[in-house]
Amino acid sequence: MSVNADVLVIAGTWIGTPYRHQGAVKGVGCDCLGLVRGIWRELYGAEPEVVPAYAADWAERAGEERLMAAAGRHFVDVLSFEESLPGDLVLFRFRSHLAAKHAGILARLPCEDGGRGRGDGDCGCNCGCDWGGAYGGHLSDDHRRGPPPDAFIHAYEQSAVTLSALVPGWRRRIAGIYRFPERV
Structure with a gap:
């Protein structure tokens, strides 16, 4: 399985974790950075650096x-949204003059056919595969391309880790997209 597919499987297991500022514990509480930190720990064993305390x-x-x-120190740059894949880290900037301050994991909304892979191109894949699995679609080596991600998994303040549609309001706030490294 690819790193991106692993990221999606792990991110999916965080859905429902309550929002907690500075938290990073699955099922207990996390914020958007804590979600990314937790995924990193599950992938690689330890976080790449100590995160100092931070205010909201x-x-x-x-x-x-x-x-x-x-992100530039620990992830691989993705040059454009069109090159992004489910499982990539996405950073958002809420105002053009402010720093990026929200993070999530790119994903795809579940297929209309429930991920049964009709092979009709509905999900961007004509091979009949299970495109809609684990929030990310089909990521085998011979089918890494498909439509750009249309959703993301993130920790939402006053709520929980959730899968949200990447609607135009979110998409125009994208500040950067990064790929988890194959190994650290």
Whole structure:
């Protein structure tokens, strides 16, 4: 299985985890960064760096691109949304003059046919595979391309980790897309 497929499987197991600022424990609580940290730990065993305590409004006060800088240190850049895959890390900027401050994992909404893979191109795949599995679609080596992701998994304040549609309002706020490395 590819790293992206592993990321999606892991991210799916976090859905329903309550929102907790600075949390990073599956089933107990996490924020958007905690979700990414938890996925990283499950993939690689340890986090790449210690995350200092941060206030909820850190991006507004600091004025530094801390998330983008950390992603650049530990992830692989994806050049464009069109090149992105389910399982890639996505960072969002809520205002054009502020630092990126929200993170999620790109995914796809479940197929209309429930992921049974009719092979009719409904999900961007004509091979009859189970395109709609684990929130991400078919990611075998011979079918890595498909339509761009149309959803993302993220920790939503005052709620929980959830799968949300990547509607135009979210898409226009994308600040960067990064791929988890094959190994660390």
